[in-house]
Amino acid sequence: MKIKIGTRGSKLALIQTETVCDKLRQAYPEHTFEIEIISTKGDVVQNRPLHEIGGSGLFVREIEQKLLQDEIQLGVHSMKDMPAVLPEGLVFAKAWPREDPRDALILRETPSLQELPQGAVIGTGSKRRAFQLLALRPDLRIVNLRGNVDTRLRKMEEQKLDGIVLAAAGLHRLGLQQRITQYLEPAQMIPSPTQGFLALECRRENTGLLQMLQAFSEENAETTAQAERAFLREIGADCHMPVGALCTPQNGAFRLDALYGREDGSRLARASVTGSDPQRLAAQAARRIRSQLAGTVCLVSGGPGDSELVTVKGLRQIREADCILYDRLSPAELPTLAKPQCEKIFVGKQNAHPSMRQDAINRLLIAKAMQYDKVVRLKGGDAYVFGRGGEEALALREAGVPFSVIPGVSSATAGLACAGIPITHRGIASGFHVLTAHGQTDALADIDFDALAKSRETCVFLMGLSKVGEITQRLLQAGMDGQTDAAVISCAATPRQRVCTADLQHLAKAVEAACLPSPALIVVGGVVRLRDKLNFFEKQPLFGKRCLVPKIGTRPAPLAQKLRACGAEVQEVTVGEIVQIPAALSAEKLQAVRWILFTSRNGIDAFFASLQAAGLDSRSLANTKIAVIGHSTGRHLRQYGLHPDLTAETANSSSLCQTLGRVLSLSDTVWYPKAAQADHSIRDVLAAFCHFEELPIYENRPVPPKEFDPTFAASCEAVFFTCASSAKRVLQALGHVPAAWGTQTTVVSIGPKCSAALRQCGVASILEADSASPDAMVKALLAQQKLQ
Template structure:
């Protein structure tokens, strides 16, 4: 029986998280070891199990790339140690990714190999820039060409074979040679006015592009300060980029936002679910085109609670939630810790702070009997005061070190059982000079809680953008007390309220 593990070559796509295939994600979720390159979204690594070994073999900060023969040897070494090794490569493993070389080496060593295709930047980056790779009446096909050879020299390209005006020519890894490529095509007979597009960081929210002609593309790239990685597209399909430019027309495209976040505990119907993003707001901002720089200030951790008392509750007892995290932690305790199910709370009524918390409760199959109009503890307390009396059983599932607004405003005649079911644990955070530089280049910051505001301002100080968006009054008060001004405050204290403000 073969004792060697399996190596899977997985294409990570060109940068947009949503372009990772389902099959690729399934392998990442089971990987014992990931050997990865530079040109992929680093968030993909968070999909892997916590004990997965992650090894970087790409080029960064002008360090030399790990030689291909050393990568081949490393893959074999890890296949001898682990059951599943994922070779994670930007784009597609077989589109100038040297995946074929790695696969042949491993097969020769007796290692089982599989490949998961990835979305190639040669197609995806064009689509994101509004350029169809083929178009009826304009381009009948396309050709992908590497413009890179050893020691950063221009590849040996036969330009006489690239003169068909009905074909789209796509050059990868050729940004530093764009002028030479243009001159080579002109010398081979291409019209100097042929359209050319150069797309940098395609499919990401910091994508840039420039469209010119073969005659002036070199100068246009220099003026636009296009950075690598970049793709060069030669062909009349580039003329369609304004009409088909959906990706760059998103309302927050080009905005760079600093967002300190708390890593949530994402639990639903009996199982934790994984997310690429630290929280829902980050996901929304990226969906609408923003580039988001996050700094994680903490993580929500559920606390085990004994819920056996639920089976002995009187009818019309109330369970109170002042956050969506409280809802998730409660049901985690119900299902996972206490081995109970919904029958244990069949006679219970629920009170929730705002629509967001109520909608989270509904995900678990329960409607809220009371929902505060405003997303504040004070408003929920006043709503309960109007209907409860001293005979009411009330159980508040909340955070350790929670805000006092709810507890302070609840009528003293109401017996309130406070049950701490989750906490915000401090995490190590990235306070490197590189992170500070990234934050300082953001045009605005969004603070979603007083604790996030305090964390960001205390840790990053003068690097925090002056334009600060606040989620609501309590958060704004903290920001002002820290000596900063609030640029704008959401009318509704929620993620949706912030998105309404931005859009």
């Protein structure tokens, strides 16, 4: 049989592969063994650190692809280069005896690490090595160094580095032991998991070759390799994290020394455990590491759909989170309230749609806790009411990750209330039952329908839309009166809420005819009769109206919040970002300024950022008066502890110029902090009354509207534009003015300049607010609604 062995082309890789090949040739002379050199990404890209180009698997993927295609039958690697999980269909042979696992220090002139001069420069491409070196000698300067052994030795000389760190195993195999200045013992530097082992990889189905390879294996070697690789999997490390592990026999058992650190090296943790089972050793070491390093995971209950039904405590956790994992049942607006640098991860959890499995979510929570100080798992309703929050909390506890839970408003109560159905009512229902309709499989949950049928309490079934017919049938069979009032509430507590009511025996047909979408609640009981009198939620003035709000920046738009308060379904789309332009301010310059003119909150923020950067504060404005374009801008100014001296009579630039022009004199210096791309209309008017200086202090830069839905934009009931740039960018993204705009869709403009931009883009029918404020825009739409 001809067996082709794949390997990288480096000198070390070839020596390792030739060693394997020689053993096989001697043991199995009846077979032919050939070596094929395969180039990998890790070999090609050598001018960047491993974690920047993909990290784990960089030196093996191309070889594994040829294995899977049976172009080669055996791959020989350094096991430390192997990802924690192999591709489906590939396996390792049991481990052969290990070469020296330690790291080795090669110094150019100095005899030891301790004797290196202050600030000595050491080269390595490994975060694990770098951070452990800095723990031993914080004064060292670490530089990135990659390439094969010969290349690194050459670069050390060419770049006059004081030293480099390499794996002792590689130096031994190359016959370069004499170059080693000092071995770094595990107490000083824990090596990479499985460093010193060869990985012999082949297809799982190739049992004959596996048997041939495993004739050279050694039991202790296999146990130690398993333990170290199990730790790598258990800790969930990736190429960005410094991770190390070394398993050694000890008194008839095994000792596993492990290391793990934060990506930036700010924190490193070690653990040592003993035992005989590799998997248990790995789990124990990982748990001890997490107990030292892990941040806190908070299970935040987001409420039933309305983002304002989250608790105050939950909202604070969201705003402070470094990472948020959320799913489709958590209110969509809540992740947008997090700080800009927060990582947001959608994990799905939607029936019949691709989503992350629960065990994968658990692992991700644990991994992110090792990466961040504050992780939020945002869930819909209450985390412990059929939300599998308990499973996530147990997984975190088992992994040694601190967690907390913030209870929330369950859809079982709030969803009914928003549909005008109190879950209890004196004289009708003195209690309630809340059940899930789904069991662990897709079948109906194991429910005591006989007990429910005899009860007078309200029955609420969650996650049961597909089971409506089965539930009603089982209740009727158990003896419940077919005339009992019942309802199904779809998308409860959201602007998409729809409610279908009927008696119990006709509910299933009514729901089928209504084509209600999930999620939905099923309610059975006399309290449903109160809906007609208590239905407040669907009476909101803009209930169910779909509104598009383009905005600048990622934070929730105040206009969107006001529309939601009126019951509207709002889609926000980011079309720009504010980038501040530092201004060279000084106390001397400010002494000469009589007035500062603000026309936006962005101008205020950018100005005070420059003021602070100059080492100044509001005391520098003691002799300066401030004018603002409107009351909204004035309120924002007060957040800096200042009150405007003048506010335009009407919130637009014409009124501001008229109002300010009455008090200016030719000797006055007026500063106008503005957007770099804004027009000069205010300057053109006021320059005749004073010495007017524009101060470009921020820029409104366009961004691709990633969350933009052209279908929604073309068919919604209202679209709101708060500035000319947003109008131009949205219409540019659409490519045309939708036919429905001006007829079915109301186009609302904040003021004359914005309206002019819309007309220039081809929008003919525009509803313009009487003042430049979100309140005025909402008021204009409400007034139009009353007329229709």
